[in-house]
Amino acid sequence: MRELLLIGIGTGNPEHVTLAxxxxxxxxxxxxxxRKGPDKADLADLRHQICASALEGAATRIVEFDLxxxxxxGDYRTGVDAWHDAIAAAWGAAIEQHPEARTVALLIWGDPSLYDSSLRIAARIPELRVKVIPGITALQALTAAHAIAVNEIGAPFIVTxxxxxxxxGxxxxxxxxxxxxxxxxxFQALDPEGIDIWWGxxxxxxxxxxxxxxxxxxxxQILSERTEARANHGWIMDIYLLRRRR
Structure with a gap:
């Protein structure tokens, strides 16, 4: 049985990749x-940069495929299920083109456990044995960048x-x-009174x-700068934390 490694790589900085x-x-x-199309070529380039940083002298091959x-x-859940089926088929086809490869890796933004569907997609390919190598999540990167704690003392929080x-609401x-x-x-759908935001x-x-x-x-300000950044780069990955003032 072949092994599929889902490796969390953080949010684009090669230094986010753990030693594991x-x-x-x-x-x-x-x-x-x-590959996600020419307007998102930067995402593939970032993965290549991470590989270049980690693989010096290694025999690992790198192959691109179309996502x-x-x-x-149509319906959101129906569309997502069909999309995941198509991605699983694309993964399977790319892997089968290299029968000599017994261990195959995919580099996952953030961590495969948090709002990422890689594990659900991998489950559609039962002939693969899946192993997860955790990475830094976008939530960790956000709170670190702002130097804040995600929760107040003894208080719960929700990721949604x-x-x-x-x-x-x-x-x-x-x-x-x-x-x-x-x-x-x-966040535009909320009454902003008494709410603070940390966006990144x-x-x-x-x-x-x-x-x-x-x-x-x-x-x-967030709306304006986000729109400008997306136009300049062709893509954007962002996350934010909201907190009600007591």
């Missing part, structure tokens, strides 16, 4: 790097998505909410952007 991650990359026979695009025209924040029972996968800046994009990279302060005062 570097070791796994160097012992892999093959690393697969997805399917999600059809967002922009879709959930828009649809359900502020989660019950918590004063702190971390929001991921939000291409719509869903391109965390750990040379392009890192950080904004914090009262949501009422920072919302327009």
């Amino acid at each position: 991650g570097v070791r796994a990359m160097r012992t892999a026979d093959l690393i697969l790097i997805p 399917p695009v999600r059809d967002a025209s 998505t922009g879709r959930q924040l828009r649809g359900q 502020w989660p019950a029972g918590v004063d702190t909410v971390a929001v991921m996968l939000d291409g719509s800046c869903s 994009a391109y965390l750990g990279m040379a392009e890192e952007m950080l904004i914090s302060g009262p949501l009422a005062e920072r919302s327009a």
